[in-house]
Amino acid sequence: MANKQAMSTTQTVNDLEDARSKASFPLDEMSIVYARTQGVRDERRWLVSLLKDDPAFDRRKRHFMSRTERFRSAYDEAMAYMRITRVENEMEKQTRDMLRIYIDSYIPVWLNDSMCIPTVMAQSSTYQLETMGWEANFKAGRWLGCYCQTEMRHGSNLSGLQTTATFDQTTDEFVVHTPDPADAKYWCGGLGKTATHAIVQTKLIIHGKDHGLHPFLIQIRDLKTHKVLPNLEIHDIGPKLGSESMDNGYMRFYHFRTPRMTLLMKNVEVSREGVYTYLNPAAKVLARGTMSLVRVFLVDLAIHNMSRALTLAIRYSNLRRQGSTRNGASLEPRIAEYKSIQLRTLPYLSQVFPLLFASFYLRDLYNHQQEQLKADPFSKDTGDRLAELHAWSSGLKAYATQTSLEACNHCKESTGGIGYHKFAGFSFISSHPSAGVIIEGENWVLYGETCKYLVRSLKQSKSKATAYLQKTSTAASASWALKTAHGIRDERLQNALLEMRAKHLVEMALKRSQKPGPQQGSIDHEDAYNASRAHMQLFLLANFSERMSGPELKSLSAPTREVLFLLRDLFFATCVLTNLGELYPFMSSEQVEWVRELRDDLLPRVGQEAVRLVDAFDFDDWYLDSAIGNSKGNVYEQMYDMMRFDEPLNVEGVGMQDGVVKGWHETLQKVVEGKLGSFSDRKSKL
Numbered sequence: 001m002a003n004k005q006a007m008s009t010t011q012t013v014n015d016l017e018d019a020r021s022k023a024s025f026p027l028d029e030m031s032i033v034y035a036r037t038q039g040v041r042d043e044r045r046w047l048v049s050l051l052k053d054d055p056a057f058d059r060r061k062r063h064f065m066s067r068t069e070r071f072r073s074a075y076d077e078a079m080a081y082m083r084i085t086r087v088e089n090e091m092e093k094q095t096r097d098m099l100r101i102y103i104d105s106y107i108p109v110w111l112n113d114s115m116c117i118p119t120v121m122a123q124s125s126t127y128q129l130e131t132m133g134w135e136a137n138f139k140a141g142r143w144l145g146c147y148c149q150t151e152m153r154h155g156s157n158l159s160g161l162q163t164t165a166t167f168d169q170t171t172d173e174f175v176v177h178t179p180d181p182a183d184a185k186y187w188c189g190g191l192g193k194t195a196t197h198a199i200v201q202t203k204l205i206i207h208g209k210d211h212g213l214h215p216f217l218i219q220i221r222d223l224k225t226h227k228v229l230p231n232l233e234i235h236d237i238g239p240k241l242g243s244e245s246m247d248n249g250y251m252r253f254y255h256f257r258t259p260r261m262t263l264l265m266k267n268v269e270v271s272r273e274g275v276y277t278y279l280n281p282a283a284k285v286l287a288r289g290t291m292s293l294v295r296v297f298l299v300d301l302a303i304h305n306m307s308r309a310l311t312l313a314i315r316y317s318n319l320r321r322q323g324s325t326r327n328g329a330s331l332e333p334r335i336a337e338y339k340s341i342q343l344r345t346l347p348y349l350s351q352v353f354p355l356l357f358a359s360f361y362l363r364d365l366y367n368h369q370q371e372q373l374k375a376d377p378f379s380k381d382t383g384d385r386l387a388e389l390h391a392w393s394s395g396l397k398a399y400a401t402q403t404s405l406e407a408c409n410h411c412k413e414s415t416g417g418i419g420y421h422k423f424a425g426f427s428f429i430s431s432h433p434s435a436g437v438i439i440e441g442e443n444w445v446l447y448g449e450t451c452k453y454l455v456r457s458l459k460q461s462k463s464k465a466t467a468y469l470q471k472t473s474t475a476a477s478a479s480w481a482l483k484t485a486h487g488i489r490d491e492r493l494q495n496a497l498l499e500m501r502a503k504h505l506v507e508m509a510l511k512r513s514q515k516p517g518p519q520q521g522s523i524d525h526e527d528a529y530n531a532s533r534a535h536m537q538l539f540l541l542a543n544f545s546e547r548m549s550g551p552e553l554k555s556l557s558a559p560t561r562e563v564l565f566l567l568r569d570l571f572f573a574t575c576v577l578t579n580l581g582e583l584y585p586f587m588s589s590e591q592v593e594w595v596r597e598l599r600d601d602l603l604p605r606v607g608q609e610a611v612r613l614v615d616a617f618d619f620d621d622w623y624l625d626s627a628i629g630n631s632k633g634n635v636y637e638q639m640y641d642m643m644r645f646d647e648p649l650n651v652e653g654v655g656m657q658d659g660v661v662k663g664w665h666e667t668l669q670k671v672v673e674g675k676l677g678s679f680s681d682r683k684s685k686l
């Protein structure tokens, strides 16, 4: 018999409220800093309000669905998403991106909006967009797209992709072909069962000449019957570690014919006679533009996921009491008081704002670059900014997704057994946080791209962020100028130390790449990883300081600024203490000790601000769907209710019949009653 009254919630609710009340800064102001503007913060609240009461987004039932049921329910979610974004509102891309995050499901039309439409809009000619009706068809939802680049046998190495599109001048068509079943397009989201059209990256072959990878827009399913078109073979790729709602697909072409004009022709053109022309000398770089945009979004998503995990773990750690009572206290200590918990949550909390400010920088850089491309596409400066955007979007995507996944796992583990329970709310980790480190460039490969840019910048820096690489003193001979522990919060000194480390690692990467031998000329993977991460951490720190003195944040209240500086210092100390091997050449053991003292002093101070900081991330309880991380703190009551009333095995008429779980009488009851046959105690024959 359920007895809800027996569940005491007062202690946990009071504990959370108490922890909240210890913070020193105004919540509203910090929540605006987190969102960047009040308008964005309020728009996010509005987006959640659109989803909360819509039955298509009933989140709780997802826990109990099979893959097939989950996928089917994702179609209801996708329908509702299309209705909300296109019929009831006319949402811009960035707003739609945010709405999809709050839907919290990798819906089958995700890639339509995140990759397919942006590629079509950026790389198709006006004739294709307007006269051929591409823009109108996507806008009206008559066409639903996906993005097919990866093949089963090739992912990171784009020049290894095998799908070909060979020009047939007699019919004015391209013949698209997959040479081997293992060369089929693979992993593509929405391809398996949903998309009507696909952006397909293929090698372009004209009159025997290979022009390299080019995107086509290819219709893959009949618009009336939705059946796969002839000469194509398409399947869902099957179960993954997460993302059950997405139909990642496999597609094989059998000499499939597509009109010449389905090649995206904004930057290159193939004439009726098969003459290939560059319409823009930067065509190859421009083709990377969509990737950069998606990486900018992935950085935002990584920060969002990390903030979500921190919200659950920090709230729970402030109300969970565990351990021996001390100093005559009547209650056990809150686990947030333990350093072992603080070390798994607060250093990640300290990275949220530096990462956010870096993502603002990256988005501004992207927008600026887009404007420059329109105004002056051929200038040298435009080319330089494109290279910079590629380097930073690669490095920041890799750093943010890696940090976010680490943070999510540490937060989950810090909660103990309950974190393993789906009602705790961490199951999202198996979706975007886990896939984020792989998609749009596997992180190690991306760190390689960033490092190439850094090594080039040793000779000539074309970005403010790499100016330090030009400083005359070689990093190897430098030592950190901090004289006493008092100066340790000076941002110039903090930057100087991280500059030494990054410069030294970039120099070492160059030096080792010049060593005679089979690898001469290429950068060692370990060097690329270390140098790029060191640079990204320096960039986060330097950019943070710059933002804090810039117009957006200069006028914040003193308590808010002080908390942000506490977080910056904890971030700095974390960078140092987790990379001591790289920093020892520049630091004395006394200086290392000062950094450790700083970190140990900061942990409890940041801990006092932590609950209100995660409140400022402004996650709605409906969205968190977590018994342990909801804003009220009534954790045990929530766990009880979810267990008692949501778990089908506990519900009479669903999983149970007359108080007994269904299936028991037909199976194990027979064992209990000895009806299975007599059990033998004979020894094994082996």
Ligand SMILES: Cc1cc2nc3c(=O)[nH]c(=O)nc-3n(C[C@H](O)[C@H](O)[C@H](O)COP(=O)(O)OP(=O)(O)OC[C@H]3O[C@@H](n4cnc5c(N)ncnc54)[C@H](O)[C@@H]3O)c2cc1C
Binding pocket: 111, 147, 148, 149, 150, 153, 154, 155, 156, 157, 186, 187, 188, 189, 243, 248, 435, 438, 439, 440, 441, 442, 443, 444, 445, 448, 525
């Ligand atoms: C959830 C999910 C969704 C996806 N959605 C899509 C989609 O919609 N469309 C699409 O086209 N693709 C999609 N992908 C595919 C994704 O883009 C690829 O998985 C990714 O590019 C990595 O390629 P790969 O899997 O072939 O790994 P590989 O390239 O085979 O890499 C395997 C390992 O080798 C390492 N490695 C490879 N090359 C190098 C190198 N040169 N130097 C150093 N290390 C190297 C990598 O770091 C990695 O650890 C998706 C993948 C996932 C997991």
